[in-house]
Amino acid sequence: MRKIEHIGIAVKDLEVSNLVFEKLFGAPAYKFEAVESEGVTTSFFKNGPNKIELLAATTPESPIAKFLEKKGEGIHHIAFDVEDIISEIARLKKEGFVVLNEIPKKGADNKWVAFLHPKNTNGVLIELCQEIK
Ligand SMILES: CC[C@H](C(=O)O)C(=O)SCCNC(=O)CCNC(=O)[C@H](O)C(C)(C)COP(=O)(O)OP(=O)(O)OC[C@H]1O[C@@H](n2cnc3c(N)ncnc32)[C@H](O)[C@@H]1OP(=O)(O)O
Numbered sequence: 299m300r301k302i303e304h305i306g307i308a309v310k311d312l313e314v315s316n317l318v319f320e321k322l323f324g325a326p327a328y329k330f331e332a333v334e335s336e337g338v339t340t341s342f343f344k345n346g347p348n349k350i351e352l353l354a355a356t357t358p359e360s361p362i363a364k365f366l367e368k369k370g371e372g373i374h375h376i377a378f379d380v381e382d383i384i385s386e387i388a389r390l391k392k393e394g395f396v397v398l399n400e401i402p403k404k405g406a407d408n409k410w411v412a413f414l415h416p417k418n419t420n421g422v423l424i425e426l427c428q429e430i431k
């Protein structure tokens with residue numbers, strides 16, 4: 299894992315939260331993207347080398363909808379940039395982590411992604427991201 303790729307924040311209303319983070323960073327989101335397979339719509343903000351992903355649910359079954367129901371708005375996951383997601387998944391499986399999708403899926407912002415179950419990472423949902431070249 300090379301660096302934090304983004305921090306995902308679950309929000310109830312993307313429009314409202316876009317304005318909050320635009321004020322916070324003094325700049326608008328650089329990207330808005332829906333990821334149907336995850337039942338989410340996202341916006342991305344860059345602040346220097348850091349990236350924030352706001353996520354709102356578009357379906358009741360969405361992981362974000364369930365998270366909001368259970369925990370309310372807040373940090374949802376930490377995503378890490380990886381060189382080779384396939385070998386990283388194999389390494390982490392060997393280390394005993396539960397990989398929620400062993401076959402990388404298409405994420406937002408042009409990435410292949412996979413997730414580790416938070417039960418093995420002290421309650422923090424971890425996302426692996428590999429840039430799609
Ligand atoms: C891919 C697009 C975009 C991108 O960056 O490219 C994204 O980041 S999409 C992000 C949304 N997608 C996901 O989160 C996919 C991975 N998540 C899952 O598979 C589930 O959300 C899972 C397995 C983490 C939890 O699902 P489950 O149906 O088991 O929900 P429960 O409410 O029963 O949770 C079980 C247990 O886990 C705790 N939990 C749930 N979500 C989180 C979280 N985000 N962070 C930390 N902990 C979480 C929940 O509290 C339950 O704990 P318990 O102690 O049993 O109460």
Ligand SMILES: [Co+2]
Pocket residue numbers: 304306351375377425
């Ligand atoms: Co993410």
